[in-house]
Amino acid sequence: MDLGSTALALLGLLLAAWTAAAAWLMIAAGARSRGADAARRTARRLGRLLDEAPTAALLVRSDGRLEGSERLAHWLGFEQLPQFLSELSKHPDRGLTGEQLDELTEKVRLAQKSAAPFRMAVTLPGSSRSLALRGSLADPQVSPGGAALIWVFDFSESEHELAKMRNETARSKSDFAALVGLIEAAPTPMWFRNPDMQLQLVNKAYVAAVGAASAQRVIDEQIELVEPIDGVSPSAIAQQASQSGEPVERIVSVTSVDGNRRRFRVSDLPLGQEGVAGYAVDIQEQEDQAREHRAYREAQRSMLDRLSVGVALFDGQRRLTFANQPFRRLLGIRPGAGAIGAAFERILSDARDEGRITEVRDFPSWRKEHIAWFEAGDTQEEDWPLSDGTHLAVVGQPMPDGGLALIVEDRTEQLSIAANRDTLLRTRTAMLDSxxxxxxxxxxxxxxxxxxxxxxxxxxxxxxxxxxxxxxxxxxxxxxxxxxxxxxxxxxxxxxxxxxxxxxxxxxxxxxxxxxxxxxxxxxxxxxxxxxxxxxVTANEQAEMALRDRAEALEAADKVKTRFLANMSYEFRTPLTSIGGFAELLEAEVAGPLTDGAKEYVAAILESVARLTDQVENVLDLSQSEAGLLPIAARDLSLLAFVTGVARAREDAIEAKNLSLDLTGSQSLTLSADPRQLGRAIGQLLDNAIEACDEKGRILVDLSKHDQGVRIVISDDGRGMDDSELARALDGMRAEIGSEGASRRQGLGLPLAKQLIEAHGGRFEIQSRKGVGTSVSLWLPRKPR
Incomplete structure (x- = not known):
């Protein structure tokens, strides 16, 4: 149990130690990663700074290998930098020339062996780019093994500026030397004063003008070219120019070495803080010529005043400087209006107001065209026909000073003579040819x-x-x-x-x-x-023969016509008389009583016979009148009573149309005429007036006296006639009412009346207007001719 617990405790400690170690390793790895990122950022920043720097680095290793940026490659004309130094001169239009590469290779080897720095400047072939090379042995931390580090600077602009400055300096030296030589060789005296207004430099012309032995003596003795004027010395005037900063120019008299006084135009030009320059121009000949020119001009203008041709002179500013009296008269310039100094445009405008220039539609454009005469290179000529019949010849002569001489000549009489002569010649030629x-x-x-x-x-x-x-x-x-x-x-x-x-x-x-x-x-x-x-005269002979033959034929025809008219008068009247007589017997019922219808027929026959008799009489009278055979049995007539009787014979026709007839005249009017022929003429005119009038129309008959006889006027307010209808009526034709054509008149009223009046030696006049009426005037002498 104890062994197991101990093992477990040891295992727990081991796991704890392992976990702590893993944690520490993770913390350390994170710190290192952050340091590496910072180092990379720093490296990128430094690389960017090198790229943006005005220089580029080139590393040449001991074996000749090259290391550098793309920007340097572009400076050398390459897309990419060559690997070895020897490849910089393989292309004739890129890199370095052979001589430049050899020099650079030698300097690089020397730097690699002895660490000796070097400098070199090259201009790339086929380009205006200039590069400055600064080389030394590279730091072992940069490149171990004895590499050479070359810093390359692009100083193309600086090189251009230096070359430009050197050229300008050389040109300035040349210009200064030329200026000094020009001043020295100038024909006019020139000098320079220092800030103290003392003479420091003079040219040969100055030395000669003052009569000195040398320029140094002039400077030593401060010999002035210009004498003091009103107590003011030349240096004082130069001081005034220096203080004002404006040039001072004056005209003075200078006594030359030979003792003659000459006029000079002296100028003092301030040159800032450096001093004052001056020069003197001899204007004596100019003033002499100016006096001669003034005298010549006065003589010329006096001569121009005596010319009959108008002359005016204008200066370069288009101002009137001279105008003689003929010029003022021809252009209608009033006294005081064309004073000296008046503008050319004003002269033309005043002349236009006076009607002394040709009529033009666009006067401003016309005036602008004539202002251009001042800049024309040759003589300008024009003719100005005026509204009053005057013809002016105008000549504009540009003057060398930019002015204009305007010459105006009145050629009206010459043109009239030439026109008359030309007309006579053409008339003679046309007359001869015709x-x-x-x-x-x-x-x-x-x-x-x-x-x-x-x-x-x-x-x-x-x-x-x-x-x-x-x-x-x-x-x-x-x-x-x-x-x-x-x-x-x-x-x-x-x-x-x-x-x-x-x-x-x-x-x-x-x-x-x-x-x-x-x-x-x-x-x-x-x-x-x-x-x-x-x-x-061939045609004349033939014509004479033809005229003789024709005269004989006309005589024979006249005899035939006379016999024809005599026979026709008998042949026409005899049947009509017989018809009329038998009709009258029938009307008188000699052959027995007539029915009402037969009486109407007989009345119609008698009316037709009367009308036909009247027409036959008209035809015979008209034919005899045209042949000159109409007999005129004149006797004294009381005109008023005679015309009243003619009018009363038509009383029925007048009352049938309810017309009014006004007859005016004096009881004392008398004339000698054929009552039958004159009555027929007046009757025909009254018949025409009655026929032309509408219902309730009016007819006026006026009898009056004139210088050689009487005048009878018969007028109506009827339908009237136009010109074509009147012409046809006088020719024996009239327009039928309601038709477009023309037919021969039943009675030859107007032509017969005209012939009868003319047979009495009178005159027949007629006037008619469509829709207004007709008026006929008869002019009769007191006795027939």
Whole structure:
């Protein structure tokens, strides 16, 4: 029992010890794990710091193996760092050149053997990257076995800046040397004063201007080029420029070595704390030229004032500097409006207000185009036709100083003369070409000068043969084959010579080979030339013969017409008289009583006979009037009573349509006329007025006196006629109511009335408006002509 208890106690102690040991081991393992994590984090942080550092480490072992970062490989142009040092120069566009690798290998070996540090700078081939190498023997804790540790720095930007600074320094030295040489060689005196305003540097021109032996003597003795002015020395003025920080410029007179006084423009330029520089420019010749230029300009402007052409000068700022009186007058510039200094735009605007420029639709654009004349490289010319008929020629001449000379000339009279001359020439040419006569002008030497289109056609010549302006002999040689008698060409030449040399008129007549007859004449002209006029009279001869034949035919026809009218007057009237007589016998019941129906027929026959008789009378009278055979048996008439009787004869027709007829006139109006013919004329017009009026219409008949006779006006307010209807009515045609066509009138009212009035020596006038009415005016002399 005791042994068992002891064993159990020992076993419990053993288990407890084991548990304690396991717990301690677990605690120790956790602490170590936390330390390892911290070490790893520290290692990563240090590695990241190395990656972000401006340098990269390269470890070269004793066997030439390389250890380094990818960033260094990228600096050397590799994707991955080569394994050995010797592989850095295997690629021509990456790594190091052969010379650079040899130098680096030698320095690495020396460092590995003797622990001597080294420095080296390389520029990679094919790149602008520059690297600085700092090498030494590596610490045994870093790499045991004698490895070399190289720190690589990328100083490309610093290298560029240093190269740039070296270049700028070299250029500055060169520029300074050139500047010193330029100042020394300058033809104008130049100098430099130190902060104490003492002369410290002068050039050769300064030494020569003051007549000194050398520049050193000028500096030692402080010889001034410019004399004190009003007690103020040049150094005091330089001090003022230095204090104000602004350049000081002045024009002074300087006595030269030869004793002459010359004008200089002296400038003092402050250079900060360094001092003041100065230079003097000789402007004596400029002032002499300026005086000469002013005198020349005044003489020129005095001359321009006496010109009839308008001239104005504008400066580079487009301001008026000069304008003569013709310019002011032509552009309508009022006194005081175009004062010196006025802008070019204002001059154009004032001229437009006065109507002295051409009419334009867009004046601002037009003015802008003319402002561009100041910058134009060549002369600008324009014509300005004005509204009052004036024609101005405008020339704009750009000046070297940026200004403009504007020249305005009134060419109205010249253009008028030229237009008249051109019109005369064109009129002469057109007149010559339009004449039926063939014309040619010959010079005193017999050369053809001028001809019209009819000349070559009349003589049977080719127009191209005259373009060479042939002589008389050459022209006659070409005309001769076209003559019926070639020898007559000599007569043509004599006529031309007589007109050009003898100054006498001669004429002739000849016949061409084609049967035409030609009349020609030579006429001396005031300018010494001779005119040959030619006329083809063939048609005249034929026309005369035809006219004679036609006159004979007309005489025969007139006789036939006279006999026809006489016969027709008998032939028409005899049957109508017989018909009317038998109808009257029937109406009188000579042959026995008539029924009511028969009486109506007889009345209709009598009415038709009366109408037909009237129409026959109209036709015969109209025919006789047109033939000039209408007999006029004039006698004195009281016009008012006569017209009243004509109107009363139509009283039934007037009352049938309930019309009103107003007759006005004086009892004293008389005239000599054929009562029958005048009554028929007035009656026809009244019949037309009655027919044209509607129910309750109005007709007005006015009788009045005029200077040479009487005037009868018959007007109505009927339906009227338009122009085409009136023309047809005067021609014997009228439009039928309710139809579109035209038919021959039953009675020839208007034409017959017109013929009857004109047969009395009167005048017939008619006016009509559709829907308004018609008015007819008859102008009759007191006695028929």
């Amino acid at each position: 004449l039926f006569e063939a014309l040619a002008v010959f010079a005193p030497d017999g050369t053809l000068q001028l001809w019209n289109h009819s000349f070559p056609e009349t003589w049977g010549l080719e127009p191209e043969a005259l373009d060479r302006h042939p002589s008389v002999d050459t022209l006659l040689a070409e005309i001769q084959p076209n003559l019926a008698r070639p020898k007559q060409a000599k007569g043509v030449g004599e006529v031309i010579r007589s007109a050009t040399l003898d100054r006498k008129e001669r004429a002739g007549r000849l016949q061409l080979a084609d049967g035409r007859t030609i009349e020609f004449a030579g006429i001396p002209l005031p300018d010494g030339n001779g005119l040959l006029t030619t006329l083809d």
